[in-house]
Amino acid sequence: MKIDFTKNKDGLIPAIIQDVNTKNVLMLGFMNQEAYEKTVELKKATFYSRTKKRLWTKGEESGNFLNVVSIKNDCDNDTLLIQVNPLGMTCHKGTDTCWGEENNQTYGxxxxxxxxxxxxxxxxxxxxxxxxxxxxxxxxxxxxxxxxxxxxxxxxxxxxxxxxxxxxxxxxxxxxxxxxxxxxxxxxxxxxxxxxxx
Missing domain, CATH: 1.10.287.1080 (MazG-like)
Structure with a gap:
């Protein structure tokens, strides 16, 4: 998969995290090439923290990992859609999603x-x-x-x-x-x- 990490000066691209079953968007994180490679290696969503200036695997402290099912690249090769099976809450504030919504299955x-x-x-x-x-x-x-x-x-x-x-x-x-x-x-x-x- 060709991913263009050069479009932004910082080498970061957005990674949209979606529950593979409910199709709800759980969070948005940022990845550089190293974070992407770590995600593929571990099969757990790993991001680059813009505040801590380091890689972090979601769940490394809480145990609420985002187990990767699939990774898709968008048409411009600069945004990822990562489908996951979440273990527990996704947001650090204790909610299912970073928008405070419950991660329930819906049928429109x-x-x-x-x-x-x-x-x-x-x-x-x-x-x-x-x-x-x-x-x-x-x-x-x-x-x-x-x-x-x-x-x-x-x-x-x-x-x-x-x-x-x-x-x-x-x-x-x-x-x-x-x-x-x-x-x-x-x-x-x-x-x-x-x-x-x-």
Whole structure:
């Protein structure tokens, strides 16, 4: 891999550290060529400290190492994306990331939708919320609704109207997310099983 350490006078390039599983950015550090070579050798993220003027391996004191899975170079050959398996907290302030955020797996809009369903389950009035009304009727009704949507999805899959098929598929997924929460689970529980099978 060709890395250009000469673009900056100090010979340092930014290294973006990303959790290989959650895809969350954990921190940003700087590497010179020696730090990069040490990272490759140890398979642990090693940086050049601009304040201490020396190399440091993340976790050398705390034990919270960043075990390197892959290293990618950007299109200008002057920024690294390093995917890691973090051991413990990344930030020296005791947080998962250097932005104070938790390093949780998210699934974009589906995670937002799960959060909305959770809120409706806890606080919404069944007269004003379809989701709350389903929870009020119990898990049997929710499961029945998933079955109905599954049948409708299958019927539309055998037809040629893609719009109807996609809409029924969305209804099925939506009701399935409700059923998961009615049973005390989330999408992450299903992903864990699929990852285990993979």
């Amino acid at each position: 809009f589906l995670t937002e939708l799960e959060d909305v369903i959770k809120l409706r389950k806890k606080s919404a009035n069944p007269e004003n919320s379809y989701v709350a009304s389903l929870f009020a009727r119990g898990v049997n009704r929710i499961a029945q609704k998933v079955g109905e949507e599954a049948v409708e999805t299958v019927i539309e899959a055998m037809d040629t109207n893609d719009e109807l098929f996609l809409n029924e598929s969305a209804d099925l997924l939506f009701h399935y997310l409700i059923l998961l929460q009615a049973k005390g689970f989330t999408l992450q529980d299903i992903v864990n099983i699929l990852e285990g099978r993979h």
